[in-house]
Amino acid sequence: MSIWNPEYETMPRHRLEEIQLQRLKWTLNWVYERVDWYRKKFDSIGFKPSHLRSLEDVRNLPFTTKHDLREGYPFSLFAVPLEQVVRIHSSSGTTGKPVVVGYTRGDLNTWAELVARIATAAGVQRGDVCQISFGYGLFTGGFGLHYGLERIGATVVPVSAGQSERQIQIMKDFGSTVLVCTPSYALHLAEVAEQMEVSKEDLNLRVGMFGAEPWSEGMRKEIEDRLGLQATDNYGLTEVMGPGVAGECRERNGMHINEDHFLVEVIDPETLEPVEPGEVGELVFTTLTKEAFPVIRFRTRDLTRLIPEPCACGRTFMRMEKVRGRTDDMIIVRGVNIFPSQVEAALVEIEGVEPHFQIIVDRKAHLDELEVMVEMNEKFVTDSMKKLVQFQKEVEAKLAQKLGIRAKVTLVEPRTIERTAGKAKRVIDKRQL
Numbered sequence: 220m221s222i223w224n225p226e227y228e229t230m231p232r233h234r235l236e237e238i239q240l241q242r243l244k245w246t247l248n249w250v251y252e253r254v255d256w257y258r259k260k261f262d263s264i265g266f267k268p269s270h271l272r273s274l275e276d277v278r279n280l281p282f283t284t285k286h287d288l289r290e291g292y293p294f295s296l297f298a299v300p301l302e303q304v305v306r307i308h309s310s311s312g313t314t315g316k317p318v319v320v321g322y323t324r325g326d327l328n329t330w331a332e333l334v335a336r337i338a339t340a341a342g343v344q345r346g347d348v349c350q351i352s353f354g355y356g357l358f359t360g361g362f363g364l365h366y367g368l369e370r371i372g373a374t375v376v377p378v379s380a381g382q383s384e385r386q387i388q389i390m391k392d393f394g395s396t397v398l399v400c401t402p403s404y405a406l407h408l409a410e411v412a413e414q415m416e417v418s419k420e421d422l423n424l425r426v427g428m429f430g431a432e433p434w435s436e437g438m439r440k441e442i443e444d445r446l447g448l449q450a451t452d453n454y455g456l457t458e459v460m461g462p463g464v465a466g467e468c469r470e471r472n473g474m475h476i477n478e479d480h481f482l483v484e485v486i487d488p489e490t491l492e493p494v495e496p497g498e499v500g501e502l503v504f505t506t507l508t509k510e511a512f513p514v515i516r517f518r519t520r521d522l523t524r525l526i527p528e529p530c531a532c533g534r535t536f537m538r539m540e541k542v543r544g545r546t547d548d549m550i551i552v553r554g555v556n557i558f559p560s561q562v563e564a565a566l567v568e569i570e571g572v573e574p575h576f577q578i579i580v581d582r583k584a585h586l587d588e589l590e591v592m593v594e595m596n597e598k599f600v601t602d603s604m605k606k607l608v609q610f611q612k613e614v615e616a617k618l619a620q621k622l623g624i625r626a627k628v629t630l631v632e633p634r635t636i637e638r639t640a641g642k643a644k645r646v647i648d649k650r651q652l
């Protein structure tokens with residue numbers, strides 16, 4: 220099985236740690252000199268980059284959260300002037316302000332390299348026809364995979380997401396061998412193909428590179444059976460880079476983290492202390508080479524464990540297991556990250572509804588559906604069907620504007636949504652992954 224960059228990907232661990240330490244020192248100096256926010260944070264605990272002696276010393280540094288990054292909206296956490304930023308992406312669906320991230324030309328070069336690694340690990344090669352059905356835009360999925368696959372020399376078909384029948388037509392006519400999208404969209408495409416009476420034998424698919432949302436081994440098997448390909452998982456996040464942070468090799472037993480570019484820690488989300496090796500906890504990343512948007516100890520909120528044992532593929536980078544949950548209430552619907560607080564923020568701005576709501580996520584025909592049950596205000600309850608429908612449409616429009624995706628709104632009578640003394644149960648996730 221081929222390895223894109225054997226020099227780094229199979230490097231002995233002690234050598235890797237030397238490189239990590241050297242790059243960590245560089246990064247700390249870089250942010251200390253260039254980003255006010257980091258300098259103030261370091262100063263507040265009396266930390267100077269020169270204090271760092273070992274990789275473990277990173278634990279003396281403060282964490283960075285999504286909230287912190289949002290506060291920097293749009294560019295104040297950039298470590299280079301805008302004229303050196305050649306690309307901007309942004310995280311989807313956050314309350315109010317999104318996290319905006321920038322890339323220098325060097326960052327884009329690294330990004331393509333890291334995606335080339337995970338694509339090679341998944342089994343993609345020059346000569347493959349790669350249909351990218353991730354959205355192109357501020358979301359990192361489309362462009363991120365695009366340049367990495369081009370780097371390999373594969374043939375890239377940048378279809379972007381949506382228009383499923385057209386996707387199948389292209390897949391068939393172009394003989395796509397690699398499908399790149401979210402796992403739920405892959406399953407949906409399988410179903411559309413069946414409706415169009417296109418069988419997996421009519422298609423030429425070989426490899427699937429799926430990511431950006433949680434999925435199970437059961438789902439993997441179903442996608443493989445229905446599309447006739449080998450499905451691989453890959454992980455990443457906007458704040459750290461986008462796709463290319465980690466990806467599965469053909470062993471398909473955990474995703475290798477590109478550790479020469481990202482320092483990974485796993486912490487107990489309550490005590491914030493490191494967990495024992497191999498235990499489940501929250502992933503925390505520090506970038507080691509990023510120029511425009513470095514992050515120090517970024518708390519991902521993603522829960523998983525690292526697999527300390529060496530992998531049969533020969534790569535020495537640590538593997539992470541599939542993400543098994545989050546420590547916050549973020550849900551991912553059709554690839555868009557949504558927080559219940561965004562729904563609340565939209566509802567409080569609408570006269571006539573109460574901020575009592577429940578979000579129901581379901582999966583029909585393998586596509587996520589979002590429904591928001593909203594309580595009406597007593598004074599607005601009316602017997603006029605026409606008024607109700609119009610009102611419902613208004614609420615839907617407002618929510619779509621805030622969330623970035625469409626949700627079906629169901630208006631319910633005052634005081635019908637269950638009240639609890641403790642945490643409100645805002646989300647009912649009926650998806651069986």
Ligand code: DLL
Nearest residue numbers: 310360430431432433453454455456457461462542
């Ligand atoms: O989803 C980047 C990406 C694009 C990764 C394409 C892979 C492929 P965000 O939109 O910022 O970035 O969302 C990041 O999505 O913190 C996880 O909760 C979740 N996530 C990403 N990949 C996986 C995965 C992109 N393979 C958030 N399994 C992360 C489970 C994933 N969850």
